[in-house]
Amino acid sequence: MVTPIDPTSAGFLLAENRSMPMHVGGLQLFKKPEGAGRNYVRDMFEQMRQEDEIAPLFLKRPYRSVRTAGQYVWKPDEQFDIEHHVRHSALPKPGRVRELLELCSRLHGTRLARERPLWEAHIIEGLRDGRVAMYTKTHHALVDGVSAMRLLASVLSTDPDKRNMPAPWGVRPTARSSRELERAETSLADVPVQALRTALGITAEAAGMPGALVKTLSKGLRNETSALSLYAPRTIFNQSITGSRRFAAQDWPVERLREIGKATGTTINDVVMAMCSGAVRTYLTELDALPEAPLVAMVPVGLNAKQSQVASAEGGNAVGAVMVQLATDLADPARRLATIHRSMKDGKEALSSMTPMQILAMSAIGQAPAILTPLLRMQGIVRPPYNLIISNVPGPRTTHYWNGAQLLGTYPLSIPINGMALNITCTSYDGNMAFGLTGCRRTVPHLQRLLTHLDDELGHLEKAAGL
């Protein structure tokens, strides 16, 4: 049975090329339960592989032919082979985090084969500290980063003694989790595709993003709506990229960020931005590549149902995007934080005064920059009005387990695109804020240095806040 692909998902398939794999990734670290035997990881893998029933999302593959008039449709994979999708891997010695990040970089830099369902999961052993890692990779045509995280969370439990829990690709027995899955199935984060289409008057199932959306966005940019009108200087991040990926990740206690926020009257999210700003500033300075004008980040923000008027059934989940001044021209961490805070506030206010149509157009940037960028270019807008994308997606606040294995940390791997070679995505979990940095290895050299800079910057901000 063949089912249609919504145009945005099809857009991700069409926009993908060798330089721009369009999958999102996740790296999870688990602690083996007490008394775990020598074969613990193998058993965990076997259990994940022997999932009785696979959710339909993970069984379908994209397909197009003359009979589908060249349009992509979903088709069940008649030769579905779980061994291809769920893999047991190990790290080379000495099994440090470095080897893990190298493996994730390599896995993230390889495209998913279109002839099979668009996902992979790797259960990884060999970390010398005994932790177990899992790297998952799912095409953006199936889920976005937020949905992928929800999907993972939906199979976890706060109960360390719970067993017989399914894998994320298994079919969940409860109503709640099957709803969760449906949401993932519709893709496009939390803006229902149907609503998006209706709001924008799209009727044809055209491939890729519709022209009407681009026109709205382009008008928004020309009208100099404050959330959009910023000037983004050229940086090394804003070049064509290659398919080579480098991934780096680390987490810091949310409490440290909260304390800075408290002392300076800013939010945790502002502090996240300030850390990124300072780190990017140091990084570009070292490369003698810091532009005079401050960098601009595109930051997806949550909106409540009233603001967006198109929120999902559960409310408050629509996503808009704010252009944030990163104040990278300022050397002083305190002044930088204050500027970011103001810019963020301005942006959110501007956003709330936008029409639903404008907000949706903004959302679309976050959802599909790779599709919009070339279309914007055709509209005479040569480059997007921002230098990099920084997202901050809240996750579970309490300790979670999978069949007794404690989830220690979860790190997102995102999608660099042409003109946007670095993506920073943060997720919070169990008292920690994880930073996941995904970049083109050739365009963003020594990406891992940003981790040191992030750490230094956190210290600078604490000092500036008088902590």
Added chain:
Amino acid sequence: MVTPIDPTSAGFLLAENRSMPMHVGGLQLFKKPEGAGRNYVRDMFEQMRQEDEIAPLFLKRPYRSVRTAGQYVWKPDEQFDIEHHVRHSALPKPGRVRELLELCSRLHGTRLARERPLWEAHIIEGLRDGRVAMYTKTHHALVDGVSAMRLLASVLSTDPDKRNMPAPWGVRPTARSSRELERAETSLADVPVQALRTALGITAEAAGMPGALVKTLSKGLRNETSALSLYAPRTIFNQSITGSRRFAAQDWPVERLREIGKATGTTINDVVMAMCSGAVRTYLTELDALPEAPLVAMVPVGLNAKQSQVASAEGGNAVGAVMVQLATDLADPARRLATIHRSMKDGKEALSSMTPMQILAMSAIGQAPAILTPLLRMQGIVRPPYNLIISNVPGPRTTHYWNGAQLLGTYPLSIPINGMALNITCTSYDGNMAFGLTGCRRTVPHLQRLLTHLDDELGHLEKAAGL
């Protein structure tokens, strides 16, 4: 710069699909040199990755577009990324040969991405006995199994103290080895493509195998030339296959095979066939799937220059194919070996009385069964006149080293195709005969049992020979 792809190589690209990846593989096992440090495998990997200059064969990717009139051409990969091609992997615990074969099965079951040069090499650590493994994968459009083996051999040395040796994909400084590489570059084992084309009067660069070749072959079959006219019964091997692969490999001392040959007046190759025959007989019997009529194997054989009249410059390298009665209807190992010996001899004699054109047509079966099979069907020949392919490729007889690491064994991974779900390829090296069994995991269940059966059969043959 774009270069044309010869039609046979293009044929491999066109014939490839998700169920039939068209790459050949090789698994090598190395012994670390005395006094190797903890980082030995990493250093070996780094050295292989840091190859100064990559041979052109490994830098080109296939490309087709409207501008190439839909035909495949070779194009240099402008974004060549050695990190994608040369990988450092590790085995999960407990690191037995079983885990190694599982990894190789998985790697061999995944298609090479067309957007990049069509090869991969994995340096694998984590075998509990301390050996180091290397799995390489190269598309059949670049090299065939024999050339791949030669390519590997060309970078090895008999001198354990030699260092600074290049990787197989590196550029060799000596004239001899660069000639070796050119040979690999022309592909199609040792039948020069140009000669093949001329002999068959092919002028157009048609994609896939030419109709003229099929007509010759089809005529050969209908004429009941004895090398061709055997009746092959239907077996479970002769079904449509999936893309799942299982690989099993093991080696036995050549001396044991030689002793049997001596005692029975047969050749080592006959003994190899008899081992395969007995193993397949036991395997099919256990599955209650042994047909009454004996199975037929297609066995590529070397011909000397005079016989083939189209041999390569160095002579004696053209390849023909003989259909061998496997005598699987006989329970007695001695009688089976005798029948195989006679069938092999008949086949070779028939082959030597064929015209060069007929021999070339035969060769083509060995080279491109996946391309020929559908074409044969169009000619009204419903199934190929054999049940499985068994090749025996001689390798180096003496101990070889790569930068001080002793090559302990080398095992070939080949290409199962629709209607031919099991491939057995044997290679000899340093006194051992290695059997590499590559099959579709779903069509050939429990493939690894064949290893036990091979071992048992060798014992039976020894007993039958009075050893």
